[in-house]
Structure formats: C-alpha cells, structure tokens
Amino acid sequence: MTTRVIIVDDQAMVRAGFAALLAAQSDIDVVGEASDGARGVELSRRTRPDVVLMDVRMPEMDGLEATRRLLAPPSGAGGATAAAPVGPGLAGEHRPRVLMLTTFDVDDYVYEALRAGASGFLLKDAPPADLIAAVRIVAAGDALLAPSVTRRLIADFARQRPAARGRPETRLKALTERETEVLTLVARGRSNTEIAEILVLAEQTVKTHVSRVLTKLHLRDRAQAVVLAYESGLVTPGE
Incomplete structure (x- = not known):
C-alpha cells in the first residue's frame, strides 16, 4: 500500500x-x-x-x-x-x-x-x-520513539510541570488489573517482549492487552499511553 x-x-x-x-x-x-x-x-x-x-x-x-x-x-x-x-x-x-x-x-x-x-x-x-x-x-x-526514550522524555517534563490529575485517574478505572499492570510497564519503557517475560504471558497476549488499553483510554499509541500514565500518577518520575 x-x-x-x-x-x-x-x-x-x-x-x-x-x-x-x-x-x-x-x-x-x-x-x-x-x-x-x-x-x-x-x-x-x-x-x-x-x-x-x-x-x-x-x-x-x-x-x-x-x-x-x-x-x-x-x-x-x-x-x-x-x-x-x-x-x-x-x-x-x-x-x-x-x-x-x-x-x-x-x-x-x-x-x-x-x-x-x-x-x-x-x-x-x-x-x-x-x-x-x-x-x-x-x-x-x-x-x-523507542519506549525508553519516550519514558525519559515524559518523565522529565512530568517532573518539571505536573499536570492536573483528576480526569486521567477516572479514565484508568476502566482498565482491568492486568491491563493496569501492562500500562505501568509500558510507561516504564518496557517492550512487549520484556512485559511478556515479566508477567509470564505470551507476547501476542501482551499486544492484545496494549491494544485494549489504547482503545479503552481513547489513545492513539504507546507515546500517549506513557503521557497518561505519568500525568495520572500511575507511574512517577524517578520510580
């Protein structure tokens, strides 16, 4: 195409x-x-x-x-x-x-x-x-951006300019416990392969979880997912 x-x-x-x-x-x-x-x-x-x-x-x-x-x-x-x-x-x-x-x-x-x-x-x-x-x-x-680069970029600015946290926290309630775990690891710069190893899942299962997270939170890609994770307080800079 x-x-x-x-x-x-x-x-x-x-x-x-x-x-x-x-x-x-x-x-x-x-x-x-x-x-x-x-x-x-x-x-x-x-x-x-x-x-x-x-x-x-x-x-x-x-x-x-x-x-x-x-x-x-x-x-x-x-x-x-x-x-x-x-x-x-x-x-x-x-x-x-x-x-x-x-x-x-x-x-x-x-x-x-x-x-x-x-x-x-x-x-x-x-x-x-x-x-x-x-x-x-x-x-x-x-x-x-590579996941680790995205994580560092967002962490730097989240540290400098914390955003309002009300709305994102409400949105995160739509996620299951497993989806929240996956989002946390995405925000920490982990690749799908690494997430699969950490959570003892098949890589395709991780991809499915990431896709569901993006859909439920109305996000376009992993970069926006990292932004939301930091701004909601799910992950904090330096953690």
Whole structure:
C-alpha cells in the first residue's frame, strides 16, 4: 500500500528536500505541502493523508496548535477511540498520524505535541534513511520513539510541570488489573517482549492487552499511553 504524506514547514527548501526524498520511494506519495500550521490543517482535511510531517515552530500557527486541531475529537463526540479516529468537524474522516519535525533534541513543544496526539518526533538533521523509516513506522501505527526514550522524555517534563490529575485517574478505572499492570510497564519503557517475560504471558497476549488499553483510554499509541500514565500518577518520575 502507498502511504500518503503532506509536509508542513515554513522553509521552502526543507519542504522541497523532504518531498524529493520521499517521492522517490515507491511506497510513499507526497500529496501536498503547506507553509504554516493553519494551511497544513486545511490541506490535511482536503487531501486526507496518512502521515503529516509537521514542523514544530512556524509563523501564523505553530505545529503544536495545528496538531491539536488535526487530532482533537469533534466537539460533542465525547472522545474518539483509537480504533475509530474521527477528524474535528468531519464525522467519519480518518485522522492522520503526525510526525513532528524539530531542530531541538528535547523541548517543551515535543512534550505538548505528544500530549496532543503526535506519534513521535524526528530531528530535522536526521539522515535521509531515518526520515523514510520514520514515515513508514508512523504510517504502520507505531510510535516513532523507542519506549525508553519516550519514558525519559515524559518523565522529565512530568517532573518539571505536573499536570492536573483528576480526569486521567477516572479514565484508568476502566482498565482491568492486568491491563493496569501492562500500562505501568509500558510507561516504564518496557517492550512487549520484556512485559511478556515479566508477567509470564505470551507476547501476542501482551499486544492484545496494549491494544485494549489504547482503545479503552481513547489513545492513539504507546507515546500517549506513557503521557497518561505519568500525568495520572500511575507511574512517577524517578520510580
């Protein structure tokens, strides 16, 4: 299958370079470019891409706000499930996966982007092969960041800026005891293989539990699961 991609960046040279690189791949189709977040949101709703490459810092509307608008559930929907994502104001539309592009290794924008539902981030100076691989990983439904990297990133910001804890704790009540155990281990940076060994389960069973956790909590991927686990107090920084 071909992955449809749009590129949102305020630098024309960056857009052109990324577009040329990705368009050369037989399984990737670049269907549009935009120079700021507002145009990126409009373009995404019009072209319905699978993946949006989104610059973090742009004039007019930055990548963070654009990501929020692209991935937020429609008003009155009560939250969209990971199994049936719905675009804002466009009932039934598939929401794209967002891959953030940044010149900074770790910054507050990245943390907020993950909270908004981005599937990961990539440094702009990463090797070309990494960009191609990142698009494929995100399109396949996986979070780009390795579990341990995600855990450290969220732990750092959770330590610096604790979030309100009321709503997430209520949401966690929907999980079974086993699902809570799995979520805790995901947040601690454990892979599915490691979780299977710790809980003495088949790896496929762990995958099923992770999928159910994401569905019950209306999360898109493991990155958002880690955010929720820290912000709810299920896992604490330095634990």
